Amino acid sequence: MAPRRRFVAGSLAAAVLLTACGGDGQAGDEELSGTISFASYHWLEQGRGEALSEIVSQYEDENPGVTIERTEISRGDFERVISTEIGAGDGPDVFIMPDTFFSELSESGALLPLDDVVSDDIAGRLLPAAEDFVVDGERLALLWEVSAYSFFWNEQLLEEAGVDVPETPQELVEAAVAVAEETGATGFAARHQMNEESGWWSSYANWLYGFGGAWSDGENLTINSEENIEALEAYKELYDSGAFAVGDDSSTFRSRFGQGQVGLLIDCLPCMRTITREGDGIESREVGGGAFPLPGGDFANVTVGFGINVNTDNEELAKDFVQWLYTEEVQEQIFVDVQFPSTAGIDMEIPEELREEHPWAEHSLANLDSSSNSLIPGFELQTPEIRTIVLNQMERVLTGGVSPEEALDQAQNEAESVVG
Amino acid sequence: MGTTTARSMVVKKKNRRWVPYAFIGLPALYLALFAGFPLLQGLRLSLTDTRLLNPSGGSFVGLENYSSLIGAAGFWQSVGTTVLYSALVVIASLALGTAAAVLINRPFPGRTLVRGALTIPWAVPTVAVALVFQWIYNDNSGILTRTTTALGMGQQGWLTDPEYGLFSVVLATVWKVTPFVMLVVLAALQGVPEELYEAAKVDGADMLSTFKAVALPVIMPALKVVALLMTIWSFRRFEIIWLLTGGGPADATNTIVINVYRQAFNNSQLGMAAALGMLGLVLSLLVTVIYFIIERRSDSGVAR
Numbered sequence: 001m002a003p004r005r006r007f008v009a010g011s012l013a014a015a016v017l018l019t020a021c022g023g024d025g026q027a028g029d030e031e032l033s034g035t036i037s038f039a040s041y042h043w044l045e046q047g048r049g050e051a052l053s054e055i056v057s058q059y060e061d062e063n064p065g066v067t068i069e070r071t072e073i074s075r076g077d078f079e080r081v082i083s084t085e086i087g088a089g090d091g092p093d094v095f096i097m098p099d100t101f102f103s104e105l106s107e108s109g110a111l112l113p114l115d116d117v118v119s120d121d122i123a124g125r126l127l128p129a130a131e132d133f134v135v136d137g138e139r140l141a142l143l144w145e146v147s148a149y150s151f152f153w154n155e156q157l158l159e160e161a162g163v164d165v166p167e168t169p170q171e172l173v174e175a176a177v178a179v180a181e182e183t184g185a186t187g188f189a190a191r192h193q194m195n196e197e198s199g200w201w202s203s204y205a206n207w208l209y210g211f212g213g214a215w216s217d218g219e220n221l222t223i224n225s226e227e228n229i230e231a232l233e234a235y236k237e238l239y240d241s242g243a244f245a246v247g248d249d250s251s252t253f254r255s256r257f258g259q260g261q262v263g264l265l266i267d268c269l270p271c272m273r274t275i276t277r278e279g280d281g282i283e284s285r286e287v288g289g290g291a292f293p294l295p296g297g298d299f300a301n302v303t304v305g306f307g308i309n310v311n312t313d314n315e316e317l318a319k320d321f322v323q324w325l326y327t328e329e330v331q332e333q334i335f336v337d338v339q340f341p342s343t344a345g346i347d348m349e350i351p352e353e354l355r356e357e358h359p360w361a362e363h364s365l366a367n368l369d370s371s372s373n374s375l376i377p378g379f380e381l382q383t384p385e386i387r388t389i390v391l392n393q394m395e396r397v398l399t400g401g402v403s404p405e406e407a408l409d410q411a412q413n414e415a416e417s418v419v420g
Numbered sequence: 421m422g423t424t425t426a427r428s429m430v431v432k433k434k435n436r437r438w439v440p441y442a443f444i445g446l447p448a449l450y451l452a453l454f455a456g457f458p459l460l461q462g463l464r465l466s467l468t469d470t471r472l473l474n475p476s477g478g479s480f481v482g483l484e485n486y487s488s489l490i491g492a493a494g495f496w497q498s499v500g501t502t503v504l505y506s507a508l509v510v511i512a513s514l515a516l517g518t519a520a521a522v523l524i525n526r527p528f529p530g531r532t533l534v535r536g537a538l539t540i541p542w543a544v545p546t547v548a549v550a551l552v553f554q555w556i557y558n559d560n561s562g563i564l565t566r567t568t569t570a571l572g573m574g575q576q577g578w579l580t581d582p583e584y585g586l587f588s589v590v591l592a593t594v595w596k597v598t599p600f601v602m603l604v605v606l607a608a609l610q611g612v613p614e615e616l617y618e619a620a621k622v623d624g625a626d627m628l629s630t631f632k633a634v635a636l637p638v639i640m641p642a643l644k645v646v647a648l649l650m651t652i653w654s655f656r657r658f659e660i661i662w663l664l665t666g667g668g669p670a671d672a673t674n675t676i677v678i679n680v681y682r683q684a685f686n687n688s689q690l691g692m693a694a695a696l697g698m699l700g701l702v703l704s705l706l707v708t709v710i711y712f713i714i715e716r717r718s719d720s721g722v723a724r
Binding site for chain 1: 473474475477557558562578580581663665666669670671682687688689690
């Protein structure tokens, strides 16, 4: 393997420098002016928000008559706010969109096609996941990031508890209990509540894929499959172990991990970078990361797109801004300063210093191609409804004493009645 | 001269006839614009399969939304949760609010300070209340869990166990709304003549008998109105439930309003959400009608 490894195999070797208004762009000859809004939940994330803002400022510097409004919306409210605004004929001019939201947006015609925005050079360098945003031959969004999940641990707490990094579901329970009993810290944390529905769904997908399960076979729902029941049984065992951070939402358990009060964690890679960015908390070298201690080994990702609102009043400016964002130079900055350990939109090499700085990212990045998003194949548009049904039934298992088999049978029936 | 005076009196009389309509006209116009029109829009939406991202793009589906809602077990569970939640909140807040009002109605040193302190929960923003209670209820480090653990009762899932979920939300709500009941009852208690208390004292009545015979008849109309208001507000309450549990655990706090929100904003089913909203409105109207029937019967009983 070449010393400068790429995290996506088979990418094009040619690196063509693209100019801001090159390719098929329509703008560039005339001076652009006006204001467009850019909605993202990154603006509110420590470190990431500031870094992205600095990059966007460069575009404003290059185009003195242009202002990019940073529209801050929290992750929990993102889909709801954007949907309501677009439904009212308004909304941000450009915005990011998680995969679970894209189906709804494309189905309702809320996105401007971007085929004339993407130059051939850029199109050739887009990561494979970018094809998720092509519908009936039209590119409705570009890839913003693929954010992988990973399994993390606090090296010091594991050492104090006298346990090795777990490699099986049973060892995971034992390690979590040992951390809780020996150190007084919380053994294990992950999202597990309905008030973080979308995040819980993505996070639980790791468990599902780790047991070889799936919510559908592409044509029929397979919610109550044997693998899915097995995954839920193992999850329930960990939940009941007394070492699970029951009741803690993601911001709480992330803060606690940062303060060295959580032993083991399932979370997304960029979330860990945010945790370790906070100066007075846990340092990156004190965090371990690696394969999920589950039999399958596959894991989940969140694929995020970037597109233009069909309601925009300033289409020309919005398209020019998108072209600029997807030049190699800007993408490289976004990757290094904002996205890493998520991918950027186009294929990028990982600088060696970032690898050394965040060793816990290595496993997930190396295996990114085998990860999957949390959309239900064949039922993309209905995923939010099915998600609510399944997670409600999972809550009954975790807190109501219902057996995983009974709950997933019930979820299967309810979901089938929804999809018809 | 006499004819002119008579004519001007007729004109004045005619003008006066329009005065009540002018007074009613503005509020009626306001209600028609801001309540009637949205209500009709809601009704129209409930008969379509409209989705959130395209509010004007739905097609007519007749009563399909209503039939699928009424046929789903989740809807009836939601109605049951709403009724139970409202009943518990109304009963507890009325009892506590009335007791607090009676206690702070009597003169004692520092009364003004106590009255002020007791109204604080009503003044605190609901979001702040929800955040505080989230920490109180936290399974691992909340003060309630620490207390129950210290008392040997073990760790309880106040917001994560379906057995406790509704109870925890009711407790937080009662803490927040009781001061409103207290203030209304306190105001009503100012209408009880002091002589009646003195007469009851002379007759040797105890505190409970004095309250039942002297104060209760005077404050009863205020209590009825506040009970109606609390019931309707409880049916409609959203923020504190959503922020504490999001309708969970396992739908234990999934009231109709939470359900409407989930349908509209999680599932993007605006038509279905509107149908749910309409059914919730019917429930509120039912309570109001029952209130007025009871009110009329008790009035006619008094008149007889």
